[in-house]
Amino acid sequence: MDDTLFDHSLTCRAALEAVRSEEPRLRRRSLDELWTEYVRLLDIQPAEVSASPTDYARFRAERFRSLASRCGWTVDANQASELSRRYRELYQRLRRPVPGAPEFVRRVARRVRVGMVTNNERLEQEEKLRFLGLADVIDPLVASAQEQVAKPDPRIFAIALKRADVRPSEAVMVGDSWRNDVLGARSAGVRPVWFNRFAYPRPSRHRADEIRNFRPFSTSEQTLHRGKPAVRDRRA
Secondary structure: OOOOEOOHHHHHHHHHHHHHHHHHHHHHHOOOHHHHHHHHHHHHHHHOOOHHHHHHHHHHHHHHHHHHHHHHOOOHHHHHHHHHHHHHHHHHHHOOOOHHHHHHHHHHHHHOOEEEOOOOOHHHHHHHHHHHHOOOEEEEEEEEHHOOOOOOHHHHHHHHHHHHHHHHOOOEEOOOOOOHHEEEEHHHHOOEEEEEOHHHHHHOOEEEEOOOOOOOHHHHHEEEHHOOOEOOOOOO
């Protein structure tokens, strides 16, 4: 879901920029510095697959307490919660799909069953699917908070495969996270396709097919690639 269909990263950055524009004390650091720190804090957040919406709100408030501290500004719990609340409000207003992703899913769903494995709380991901116009397309939806197991653990992929009634060799996993999606799928015997829209270098020796956008091939490209896989296998 996040950063494959729903543009989580750029929505986060846009919301952070908006909060920073409203709060002069956050402007003691550049947007790039704040964004780098925000991503770091996201990465070290405990992998509490049973987290509730209240927990997620608490995590966000703690992130803003840390960001404020980086700017030399000491905030109390109420101020951190208010910054987090405003950020969440702006996040909801500024959110957007990954370009072409909803259309891509609908095209694929005409031919095969499309499910989702996501590390998040189910209700939040269901709401994102409604926003993307894909609530009627995705089945099964397997969310870590509900299942008590998270990617890259192969058990969460096994749950999705069982509910979709397919064998690992019959499935393909498309995702942006090398660790969670690519390596997680491989560990479950599923073919991974890495959605690498920011053109990051391959993090490890493992090989995976790669796509960088969901733009349909033009007529000339279809002719050029006829008989070849639509995704590129990067082996460099």
